[in-house]
Amino acid sequence: MLKLASRLPDELVSRREIDAVVNCVAPLSASAALALIRASGRPNPAEPALLQQLGNMDACEKRLDDLGSLLGSQRWLLWANRQDAPLRQLDGLNRFLACHGLASVHLRDASKPLSVSNIxxxxxxxxxxxxxxxxxxxxxxxxxxxxxxxxxxxxxxxxxxxxxxxxxxxxxxxxxxxxxxxxxxxxxxxxxxxxxxxxxxxxxxxxxxxxxxxxxxxxxxxxxxxxxxxxxxxxxxxxxxxxxxxxxxxxxxxxxxxxxxxxxxxxxxxxxxxxxxxxxxxxxxxxxxxxxxxxxxxxxxxxxxxxxxxxxxxxxxxxxxxxxxxxxxxxxxxxxxxxxxxxxxxxxxxxxxxxxxxxxxxxxGESFHRSAQRGTPALIAEVCSSLR
CATH class of the missing domain: 3.90.550.10 (Spore Coat Polysaccharide Biosynthesis Protein SpsA; Chain A)
Structure with a gap:
């Protein structure tokens, strides 16, 4: 990362190279990844998520608006993360799904947050x-x-x-x-x-x-x-x-x-x-x-x-x-x-x-076939015998 940062800003450094390093650094340090993006002088779709990770919600919201087309459908997931009302969270998910031509979902209990068990x-x-x-x-x-x-x-x-x-x-x-x-x-x-x-x-x-x-x-x-x-x-x-x-x-x-x-x-x-x-x-x-x-x-x-x-x-x-x-x-x-x-x-x-x-x-040139291991045949026999 330090080697790449020392070369920025440089138009000869590809966007792919910057993105690869940002993706590696982001889980370790959101602030370091953000600094790398800013040093590059180029917009990067990871920026709003990094700002959100750092708790800078006002800046995150502004970058969501600025980078809308670059973020694509995932802007709606980040938008949903900014919402507290379950129906607003749901709206973000449905906008995201609609971008992919997928059917909308509903909340099973509108008083509870959006979750796997509640859609x-x-x-x-x-x-x-x-x-x-x-x-x-x-x-x-x-x-x-x-x-x-x-x-x-x-x-x-x-x-x-x-x-x-x-x-x-x-x-x-x-x-x-x-x-x-x-x-x-x-x-x-x-x-x-x-x-x-x-x-x-x-x-x-x-x-x-x-x-x-x-x-x-x-x-x-x-x-x-x-x-x-x-x-x-x-x-x-x-x-x-x-x-x-x-x-x-x-x-x-x-x-x-x-x-x-x-x-x-x-x-x-x-x-x-x-x-x-x-x-x-x-x-x-x-x-x-x-x-x-x-x-x-x-x-x-x-x-x-x-x-x-x-x-x-x-x-x-x-x-x-x-x-x-x-x-x-x-x-x-x-x-x-x-x-x-x-x-x-x-x-x-x-x-x-x-x-x-x-x-x-x-x-x-060997076979890629893998036989069942660790007693799986016995497990299968056990399950089958319980069905008789």
């Missing part, structure tokens, strides 16, 4: 449940009682009708399993299973995949809310483009106080590998998830691209998921998540390890 889809036309290809949505759950009902509703409210929701409770300690039982009793599209011991989300995902019956497979986090168009948009792409094997989308993260948040400060809209939707035949070549406690969705997507080529995955730029930012999730817990500076040494170490493994497999 619902505006009713959209739904096809008959048997129309279209069969989609299996796997949702693993662990101590998600405040959010799981909203996550379930967002799957059942999809504009793609022919789906099943396979909910695997990973030995929750709260009332998550009771919520799943109630939901499954009310809608026959839900198949709920409970593991007797906590095995981690990726081992639980493998159980769900083994039980899935659909021609297409996708995932739903139990503390996320999916836009009603999410699965239709992804499946339409796969059905129109036979060379594609998978589609992913982007997301935004929302706190329970109605504020949108990113560990990297800016941008607020980001990619997420756990949004991947893929053809069943992908499993024939890839097998299951690595059952590491965290980060294995990134490994799965990288393995998919290594096996099928980069053109096999299409990344939709639309934000089709609103994710909860909650304490002690995989992304916030000290042992598995990002620290206060937006870094995670444990995640970096795991990513380095699986990247090296994939490279070695590719160079050796």
């Amino acid at each position: 619902g889809a505006i009713a959209l036309p739904k096809p008959h449940r048997r129309n279209g290809a069969r989609l299996s949505v796997v949702m693993t759950c662990y101590d998600c009682e405040p959010y799981v009902d909203a996550a379930i509703r967002s799957v059942l409210d999809q504009t793609h009708g022919n789906l099943e929701l396979i909910a695997v409770d990973d030995a929750s300690r709260d009332n998550t399993w009771k919520r799943l039982e109630i939901a499954a009793a009310a809608d026959d599209r839900i198949r709920a299973f409970r593991l007797q011991h906590n095995v981690g989300t990726y081992a639980a995902k493998n159980v769900g995949l083994a039980l899935a019956q659909g021609e297409f497979l996708a995932f739903q986090d139990a503390d996320d809310w999916s836009c009603p168009e999410r699965f239709s948009l992804c499946m339409d792409l796969l059905q129109r483009r036979p060379w594609l094997e998978a589609v992913s989308c982007e997301y935004v993260r929302l706190q329970d106080d109605g504020r949108f948040w990113s560990s990297l400060v800016w941008p607020l809209q980001r990619r997420t590998p756990n949004s991947v939707l893929f053809r069943r035949r992908v499993m024939t070549r890839l097998g299951f998830f690595d059952e590491h406690r965290f980060g294995s969705d990134g490994e799965f997507v990288a393995r998919l691209q290594a096996a099928f080529g980069s053109r096999a995955l299409y990344r939709l730029r639309q934000p089709l998921i609103v994710a909860a930012r909650r304490d002690n999730s995989l992304m916030t817990a000290p042992s598995t998540g990002l620290d206060s500076l937006g870094r995670s040494q444990a995640r970096a170490d795991f990513q380095e390890a699986w990247t090296e493994q994939l490279l070695c497999r590719a160079l050796a």
Whole structure:
């Protein structure tokens, strides 16, 4: 950073280079990132978010107006963060969604802040449940009682009708399993299973995949809310483009106080590998998830691209998921998540390890197939035996 700062202002320094350094510095020091932007003498879309991070709301509001076109649709998320009234927060989210051609949402309780558990889809036309290809949505759950009902509703409210929701409770300690039982009793599209011991989300995902019956497979986090168009948009792409094997989308993260948040400060809209939707035949070549406690969705997507080529995955730029930012999730817990500076040494170490493994497999011409690990076959047998 100091080396770059010493060269500014300099027209020979590209905007991309400045943006890359700002994105690295912002989680560590918003003031240092802001100083770098000002030294460059160029407008930067991260500036209002940095000002907001520093608590300089008047300056943030002014830059929101000044940089409107540069900020694009995300200006409405920053605008929503300036609001205290729930309906104003909702208005910001709906303006953001409208920029991406997505349907509006409503508050389930207008007296409470905008949050994942407090939003619902505006009713959209739904096809008959048997129309279209069969989609299996796997949702693993662990101590998600405040959010799981909203996550379930967002799957059942999809504009793609022919789906099943396979909910695997990973030995929750709260009332998550009771919520799943109630939901499954009310809608026959839900198949709920409970593991007797906590095995981690990726081992639980493998159980769900083994039980899935659909021609297409996708995932739903139990503390996320999916836009009603999410699965239709992804499946339409796969059905129109036979060379594609998978589609992913982007997301935004929302706190329970109605504020949108990113560990990297800016941008607020980001990619997420756990949004991947893929053809069943992908499993024939890839097998299951690595059952590491965290980060294995990134490994799965990288393995998919290594096996099928980069053109096999299409990344939709639309934000089709609103994710909860909650304490002690995989992304916030000290042992598995990002620290206060937006870094995670444990995640970096795991990513380095699986990247090296994939490279070695590719160079050796080995298969990218991964068998189920850590007793997953026994878990599957346990779940199946409970159904008899």
